[in-house]
Amino acid sequence: MRRFSRRFRAPVVLPCDEAGSVLRDAVVDVDDDGRIAHVGPADTAPATDAPTTRVTGLLMPGLVNTHAHTPLTVLRGMGGDLPLMRWLTEVVWPAEAKLDGADVHAGMLAGSAEMLRGGVTTSAEMYFQSEHVVEAVLEIGSRVVLTPGIITAPGMERLGTWQQMRDAITRWIDADGLRFGPGERIELGYGPHAAYTLPTEAITSTAALAKERGALMHLHVAEAPGEDDAVRAEFGSVPAMLEATGSLGGRVLAAHAIQLSDDDIAILARHDVAVAHCPGSNAKLAAGVARLTDLRAAGIRLGLGTDSPASNDDLDLWEEQRLASLFARQRDADATALTASGALALATREGARALGRDDLGVLAPGAWADLVHVSLDDAAFVDPDDDAQLVSNLVWAAGGRGVRDVWVAGEQVLADGVPASVDPGEVLAGARRVAAKVKA
Numbered sequence: 001m002r003r004f005s006r007r008f009r010a011p012v013v014l015p016c017d018e019a020g021s022v023l024r025d026a027v028v029d030v031d032d033d034g035r036i037a038h039v040g041p042a043d044t045a046p047a048t049d050a051p052t053t054r055v056t057g058l059l060m061p062g063l064v065n066t067h068a069h070t071p072l073t074v075l076r077g078m079g080g081d082l083p084l085m086r087w088l089t090e091v092v093w094p095a096e097a098k099l100d101g102a103d104v105h106a107g108m109l110a111g112s113a114e115m116l117r118g119g120v121t122t123s124a125e126m127y128f129q130s131e132h133v134v135e136a137v138l139e140i141g142s143r144v145v146l147t148p149g150i151i152t153a154p155g156m157e158r159l160g161t162w163q164q165m166r167d168a169i170t171r172w173i174d175a176d177g178l179r180f181g182p183g184e185r186i187e188l189g190y191g192p193h194a195a196y197t198l199p200t201e202a203i204t205s206t207a208a209l210a211k212e213r214g215a216l217m218h219l220h221v222a223e224a225p226g227e228d229d230a231v232r233a234e235f236g237s238v239p240a241m242l243e244a245t246g247s248l249g250g251r252v253l254a255a256h257a258i259q260l261s262d263d264d265i266a267i268l269a270r271h272d273v274a275v276a277h278c279p280g281s282n283a284k285l286a287a288g289v290a291r292l293t294d295l296r297a298a299g300i301r302l303g304l305g306t307d308s309p310a311s312n313d314d315l316d317l318w319e320e321q322r323l324a325s326l327f328a329r330q331r332d333a334d335a336t337a338l339t340a341s342g343a344l345a346l347a348t349r350e351g352a353r354a355l356g357r358d359d360l361g362v363l364a365p366g367a368w369a370d371l372v373h374v375s376l377d378d379a380a381f382v383d384p385d386d387d388a389q390l391v392s393n394l395v396w397a398a399g400g401r402g403v404r405d406v407w408v409a410g411e412q413v414l415a416d417g418v419p420a421s422v423d424p425g426e427v428l429a430g431a432r433r434v435a436a437k438v439k440a
Contacts, residue, residue, distance in 0.1 A: 004029040004030055004031055004032075004037055004038075004048055004050040005030055005031060005032045005034075005050060005410060006029075006030045006050055006051055006052070006053060006410060007027050007028070007029050007030075007045075007048055007050050007051070007052045007053070008027060008028040008029075008030070008052070008053050008054075008055065008059055008371060009025075009026070009027045009042060009052055009053070009054050009055070010025075010026060010027075010028075010054070010055045010056075010057065010058055010059040010373070011024065011025060011056065011057070011058070011376075012024060012026070012057070012058035012059070012376070012384070012390065013026035013027075013028060013039065013058065013059045013060070013363065014058055014059070014060040014061075014344075014363075014391070014394075015039055015060075015061070015362060015363040015364060016060060016061050016344060016345065016348040016349050016361060016362050016363065017349070017362055017363075017364060018349075020341050020345075020391075022387040022390065022391070023039070023040065023041060024041070025041060025042050025043070026039070026040060026041050026042055026059075027039070027040065027041075027042050027045045028059060028363055028369070028371065029045070029046075029048065029050070030369040030410040031410075033183075033409075034182075034183045034368060034369050034408075034409030034410040034411065035359075035365075035366060035367065035368055035369060035409075035410075036363060036364060036365055036366065036367050036368070036369050037365060038365060039363045039364060039365065055373040055404075055405065056375065056376075056377070057373060057374050057375040057376040057377070057402070057404070058373070058374050058376060058390075058394075059363070059371055059372070059373055059374075060119075060348070060363070060371075060372050060374065061121075061348050061349075061360070061361050061362050061363050061367075061370060061371065061372065062119060062120065062121025062122060062143075062348075062360070062361070062370035062371065062372050062406065062408065063118070063119050063120040063121065063122075063317045063318075063347045063348060063351070063361075063372070064120070064121075064122045064123075064124075064303060064347065064348060064351035064352045064355065064357075064360055064361045065115065065120050065122065065123040065124065065304070065305055065306055065315070065317055065351070066124050066253065066255075066274075066276035066303030066304060066305045066351045066354050066355060067124055067126075067218075067253075067255040067256075067276035067278055067303075067305025067306070067307055068111075068123045068124065068125055068126075068305060068306050068307065068308070068309075068315065069125065069126055069127050069307065069308040069309075069310075070107065070108050070111035070112065070115070070123060070125055070127070070133075070308075070309065070315065071099070071103075071104045071107035071108045071111065071127050071133065072092070072096075072107060072111075072127075072308040072309055072310040072311075073107045073108075073110045073111040073114070073309045073310075073315075073431055074099075074103065074106065074107040074110070074431050074434040074435045074438065075091075075092060075095050075096075075308075075309075075310035075435070075438065076309050076310055076313045076435075077310075077313060078091050078092070078095060078310060078438075079091030079092065079310075080284075080313065083224070083285060083286055084223065084224040084227065084285045084286075084287055085224070085226070085227060087285065087311065088153075089154065092308075092310060093153050093154055093155045093156065094154070094155055095438040096128075096155065096156070097154075097155030097156070097158070098437065098438045099129070099434070099438070100129075101129045101131070101132040102132070103434040103437065103438075104127065104128070104129045104132040104133060104136075105132040105133075105135055105136050106427075106430035106431055106433065106434050107431060107434060108125075108127075108132065108133045108136035108137065109136040109139065109140060109422065109427050109430065109431075110427050110428065110430065110431035111309055111315055112136060112137060112140045112142045113140060113419050113422065113424065113427050114309075114314070114315045115142065115315045115317075116140070116142055116406050116413060116414045116419060117400065117403060117414065117417060117419075118315065118316050118317060118318060118399075118400035118403060119317075119318075119372040119374070119400055119403040119406060120142075120315065120317050121142055121143050121360075121370040121372070121406060121408050122142070122143040122144065122145065122352070122355075122360055122361075122370065123142070123143075123144055123145070124144075124145040124147065124216075124218060124253065124276065124305070124355055125144050125145070125146050125147065126147050126148075126149050126191035126193070126218055126255075127146075127148070127149055127191075128148065128149045128151075128156075128159055128165075129159075130146055130148035130149075133146055134146065134181075134186055137181075137185060137186065138181055138182075138185060138186070139421065139422060140413065140419055140421060140422055141185075141408050141411060141413035141420070141421055142185070142408060142413065143183075143185045143186075143360070143368075143370065143408055143409075144185065144186060144187070145187045145189060145216060145218075145355050145357075146186060146187065146188055146189065147188075147189040147190055147191030147216060147217070147218040148165065148168070148169050148172075148188075148190070148191055149165070149191045149193055150162050150165040150166050150169075150190065150191060150192045150193060150198065150202065150206060151165070151192075151193040151197050151198065152197055152198055152199075152202075153193075153197050162192075162198055162199075162202045163202075166190070166192075166202065166205065166206050166209065169188065169189075169190050169191075169209075170209050170213075172188060173188050173213055173215060174213075176188070178213065178214065178215055182409065182411075183368060183408060183409025183410075183411070184368070184409075185408070185409070187216075187357075188215065189210065189215045189216030189217065189218055189251075190206050190209065190210045190215055190216070190217045190218070191217075191218050191219065192206045192217065192219045193219065193220060194219055194220040194221070194223075194227070194228070195219075195221075195228050195231045195238045195241060196227050196228045196230070196231065200231075200241065200245060203219070203242070203245070203247055204245045204246065204247050207242075207245075207246070207247035207248070207250060207252075208246075210250050210251065211249065211250035214250075214251065215250075215251065216251045216252075216253055216355065216356060217247075217250060217251065217252050217253070218252075218253040218255065219252075219253075219254065219255065220254075220255045220256055221238050221239065221242075221254035221255065221256060221257050222237065222238050222239070222254075222256065222257055222258055222259040222260055222264070223255070223256035223257075223258055223259070223282070223287050224258070224259070224285065224286075224287035224288065225259060225287075225288070236263075237260075237261065237263075237264050238264075239254075239260070239263075239264040239267040239268055239273075240263070240264070240267065242267070242271075242273075243267050243270075243271065248267075248271035248273060249271055251356045252271070252273045252274065253273075253274045253275075253276055253354060253355065254268065254273050254274065254275050254276070255275075255276045255278065255305065255307075256275075256276070256277075256278055256282060256287070256290070256307075257275045257276075257277075257290060257295070258282060258287055258288040258289065258290045258291075259288060260290075260291060262294075265291070265294055265295060265298050265300070266298070268295075268298070268300050269298040269299055269300055272301070273300070274300065274301035274302070274303065274353070274354035274355070274356075275290070275295055275300055275301070275302050275303075275354065276302075276303050276304070276305040276354060277290050277292060277295075277302055277303070277304055277305065277320075277324055277346070278304070278305040278306065278307040278312075278320070279304075279320060279323040279324045279327050280306065280307070280312045280314075280319060280320055280323050281305075281306065281307030281308065281311045281312045282307075283323065283327070284311060284312065284313075285311055289327050289331055290327075291331075292324060292327070292328045292331070292337070292338065293328055293331070293332050293334075293337050293338075301350065301353050301354045302346055302350055302351075302354055303346060303347075303350060303351030303352075303353070303354035303355065304317055304320045304321065304324060304343075304346045304347050304351055305320070306320060316399070316400055317347050317400075318347075318395070318399030318400045319399065320347070321343035321344065321346065321347050321395050321399075322343070322395065322396060322399075324338060324343055324346065325337070325338040325339070325340070325342075325343045325395075340391050340392045340394075340395040340396060341391050341395075343395055344391060344394070344395055348361040348362065349361045349362045368408075368409050369407060369408075369409060369410040370406075370407065370408050370409065371406070371407040371410075372403055372405075372406050373403070373404045373405040373406070374394065374398070374402040374403055374404065375402045375404050376402070378398055378401070378402055380393050380394075380397035380398035380401075380402070381393045381394075381397075381398060403417070404416055404417060
């Protein structure tokens, strides 16, 4: 008889594996360290005397948000009808200059609660005053791949020079390691903002430090027309600059990656650069539509991101699945360009791969037990006994409204739609306090 800390049993388990399996009356066994030990049908599961948690709907892995600035929940709706560069320079950067550590904590806590309610257990965050992001994540129990921002922009001078920002990340990684916290909830990386907000030296030197440490380098690439004209004039494109300066070859995540040529796509593929696709934010800011089908055909690792809740304006990764599929189908005039199962993979397993993680976004032995329970007692699921229709209904119709419970590293962090370790009323009040402050 094998000993586990807990067995989860559900009528349906979606491992979100390569095969797209749909397991009926299945179990997920979790070890004492919060990792998955076994997944499979209940009738062939190993005997155990571990306590069993039974859920009535389906179990699936937590979603992975590959690009976010979640503390900006407190700026939601500000400048909502402006294009990207005016939105940044006239609204966001001046408002961000007013945020202190407590404000960042409040915004991250509110956004993390929102993501958990939608089944998002991991987010890749680029933000500043990052120790307060960590505090919020550990408080609510979610998971983060944190790439503290490095930037030169109006109002950001108080955070230090780009060299000071870069070196602070290096000291943090060297002191605490790439991953730490209970269930390795925190992973650290580097977040050089973009080629248009930093000198080339900042990106190349950061890339070298990240490579030395095996850390993720996460930056905005070719998001909107006109933003990087100076780089294009010198190098041809941002991907060309990254290649010419030796900034590729490590773990690199390019957020957005919309304004790309065929040569740019070839560069990303040649250096195994991953892309965080953010269709909702891109559409709202009229930044363009990413060449999703071409990126996939080139073998580029892809995930989905919400981007900032101030530019999206939500943190709903189910909506991003639908938008990614709709835009790909429209762009290619092909109703098969991105299927429901393909979109779900981008939000789970493939999103984790884009971050360089094979221990997230999938229910498999060795992966972290980041589990989401989705109720099937909803009119969205018209025939839950049909495997293909179940997945289609989940992606296209039900989305996050069916999420009931969430566990991270085997620990329950959402119970019947309510965060387990924070008071939702206090979280909302904290976010509203900051929102009022930045308008004063």
